[in-house]
Amino acid sequence: MTRIITIRREFGSGGRELGRRLSEALGRAYYDQEIISEIAQRTSLSETYVRQIIERRPAMSYPIRIGRSLHMAVMNPLLAQSNEIFKEQCAIIREMANASDCVIVGRCADYILRERKPFRLFVYADMDYKLARCREKAEVQEHMTDEELKRHILDVDMHRAAYYNHYTNQKWGERSTCDLCVNSGTIPPKVAAPALARLISEL
Amino acid sequence: MTRIITIRREFGSGGRELGRRLSEALGRAYYDQEIISEIAQRTSLSETYVRQIIERRPAMSYPIRIGRSLHMAVMNPLLAQSNEIFKEQCAIIREMANASDCVIVGRCADYILRERKPFRLFVYADMDYKLARCREKAEVQEHMTDEELKRHILDVDMHRAAYYNHYTNQKWGERSTCDLCVNSGTIPPKVAAPALARLISEL
Numbered sequence: 001m002t003r004i005i006t007i008r009r010e011f012g013s014g015g016r017e018l019g020r021r022l023s024e025a026l027g028r029a030y031y032d033q034e035i036i037s038e039i040a041q042r043t044s045l046s047e048t049y050v051r052q053i054i055e056r057r058p059a060m061s062y063p064i065r066i067g068r069s070l071h072m073a074v075m076n077p078l079l080a081q082s083n084e085i086f087k088e089q090c091a092i093i094r095e096m097a098n099a100s101d102c103v104i105v106g107r108c109a110d111y112i113l114r115e116r117k118p119f120r121l122f123v124y125a126d127m128d129y130k131l132a133r134c135r136e137k138a139e140v141q142e143h144m145t146d147e148e149l150k151r152h153i154l155d156v157d158m159h160r161a162a163y164y165n166h167y168t169n170q171k172w173g174e175r176s177t178c179d180l181c182v183n184s185g186t187i188p189p190k191v192a193a194p195a196l197a198r199l200i201s202e203l
Numbered sequence: 204m205t206r207i208i209t210i211r212r213e214f215g216s217g218g219r220e221l222g223r224r225l226s227e228a229l230g231r232a233y234y235d236q237e238i239i240s241e242i243a244q245r246t247s248l249s250e251t252y253v254r255q256i257i258e259r260r261p262a263m264s265y266p267i268r269i270g271r272s273l274h275m276a277v278m279n280p281l282l283a284q285s286n287e288i289f290k291e292q293c294a295i296i297r298e299m300a301n302a303s304d305c306v307i308v309g310r311c312a313d314y315i316l317r318e319r320k321p322f323r324l325f326v327y328a329d330m331d332y333k334l335a336r337c338r339e340k341a342e343v344q345e346h347m348t349d350e351e352l353k354r355h356i357l358d359v360d361m362h363r364a365a366y367y368n369h370y371t372n373q374k375w376g377e378r379s380t381c382d383l384c385v386n387s388g389t390i391p392p393k394v395a396a397p398a399l400a401r402l403i404s405e406l
Contacts, residue, residue, distance in 0.1 A: 119389075124378055173378070175327055181384035186322075187406065195402035202394050 004118035005103045005200065006110035008164070008172065011156040012130030014184040015123030019105045021193030026200065029102040031093075039088045053082050054089070054107070055159050086167055106160070110177070111168035119200055122173065122181040127153070129185035207321035208306045208403065209313035211367070211375065214359040215333030217387040218326030222308045224396030229403065232305040234296075242291045256285050257292070257310070258362050289370055309363070313380070314371035322403055325381040330356070332388035 005022060009015020016032060023030035036054065040047040086108075093112045096102055104113075110120040125133075130153050131146060144152065161172035170177045182192055208225060212218020219235060226233035239257065243250040289311075296315045299305055307316075313323040328336075333356055334349060347355065364375035373380045385395055 122378075126379060175325075175376070175378065175384050175386070176329060178384070179386045179389045181378050181381070183378070183382045186382045187402070191402070191405050195398060195405065198401065199390070199394070199398035202398065203390065 003101045004097050004109075004113055004116055005121060006113065006118045007103065007105045007121045007123060008110065008160075008178070009105070009123040010125065010130065010173075011153050011160070012134045013123045013125040014133055014189045015121075016105055018121075018123055018182070018184060018189035018192055018196075019103050021189055022197055022200075023103040025193050025197035026101070026103075029096070029100050030105075031096050031102055032105040035089065035092055035096075035104075035107050038092045039085055042088050042092075043085065045085075050085060053078075053085050055156070055163060108164055108167055111164075111170060119203065120177065120179045121196075122175070122178040123184050124173070124181065125183055125185035206304045207300050207312075207316055207319055208324060209316065209321045210306065210308045210324045210326060211313065211363075211381070212308070212326040213328065213333065213376075214356050214363070215337045216326045216328040217336060217392045218324075219308055221324075221326055221385070221387060221392035221395055221399075222306045224392055225400055225403075226306040228396050228400035229304070229306075232299070232303050233308075234299050234305055235308040238292065238295055238299075238307075238310050241295045242288055245291050245295075246288065248288075253288060256281075256288050258359070258366060311367055311370055314367075314373060322383075322406065323381045324399075325376065325378070325384040326387050327376070327384065328386055328388035 005019075005026075005028070007015050007019045009018075019032065020030055022028075036047055036050050039045075039054075040050045043050070089107055090112050093104060093107060093109050096104065097113050097116060097118075104118075110118055127150060131149055134149060134153065164170070164172040175181055180196070182196075184192070208222075208229075208231070210218050210222045212221075222235065223233055225231075239250055239253050242248075242257075243253045246253070292310055293315050296307060296310060296312050299307065300316050300319060300321075307321075313321055330353060334352055337352060337356065367373070367375040378384055383399070385399075387395070
């Protein structure tokens with residue numbers, strides 16, 4: 001049986017719900033926001049700030065007019081800080097995986113734990129489903145129009161992809177880096193979780 | 204329960220085996236080569252010829268020096284023939300879907316039957332797995348070197364994609380056009396089939 005399950009997901013797809021349900025069905029630990037809290041605690045940075053850093057490609061945060069050079073990491077305090085945070089992130093995720101079988105959502109866990117061959121899940125859905133789900137879960141401000149909300153969903157995913165691609169040298173949504181890609185718009189997390197729990201138990 | 208299951212697959216990934224096992228687990232009809240045989244019968248063309256046409260983007264078969272124009276279909280007998288074959292293909296696939304619940308491998312079935320909302324599976328694997336599987340199944344000439352076999356695998360998929368994209372106006376391997384994408388290199392068809400049969404039964 002595969003001990004570690006990692007989940008990458010499009011914003012609004014319900015990947016987090018699938019992860020939680022899967023962890024319950026398998027009786028495993030579940031890590032998501034806990035990783036950011038732990039990084040914040042270890043680095044004395046605020047959770048909000050860590051989240052901002054962790055969800056953007058570090059180099060993009062640097063003003064364009066400064067240009068890029070081989071010394072970028074030295075010259076760019078944001079990039080250096082992001083690298084420091086990624087180092088903590090790696091340490092924490094490895095500790096979690098060592099402590100017990102678990103389900104980890106996001107945070108490049110599939111790459112960080114690649115030597116343990118985790119089961120790598122990717123959750124996606126079409127835009128209409130994600131819009132409806134975001135409205136239902138009120139994951140974003142209610143004042144957004146559908147067009148603004150759609151832009152927001154695409155932005156979050158773009159930044160997730162940029163951060164993932166930067167630190168893993170892989171492509172965030174590429175199927176070759178996944179074991180299973182689930183369309184939660186047509187396979188609801190409630191139905192997917194028990195079926196995937198059985199599948200994973202048999203591997 | 205979803206009545207129709209369609210499978211797109213990378214060459215050498217074992218998508219056909221997964222389809223066959225899935226049809227057995229669900230007690231449904233299974234269609235694959237039968238579609239080509241039926242087209243050949245109805246059009247009085249040989250199976251080999253139908254297969255050649257059906258696995259290439261029609262326009263690509265036409266000599267480049269002739270150029271393209273709005274009258275291409277009229278001027279290009281190969282494209283006209285390919286369109287004719289696609290028309291038969293649509294009719295046969297709809298007849299099969301009307302006759303009984305079934306699993307259909309390839310042939311743009313997911314698109315042709317889109318109004319019936321089939322369960323759309325995509326099967327893929329990494330190149331090492333596909334090379335090993337092709338060698339084991341002897342699906343290609345034994346005299347090929349690994350490099351030649353790899354080229355052959357990529358070529359078959361390129362042509363499958365070109366044919367699919369041409370007739371469906373969708374992208375062959377794009378996850379947004381699938382309900383589930385399975386990496387058969389890490390989830391063997393033997394394990395995947397019963398688990399997916401249960402999952403599909405619950406939808």
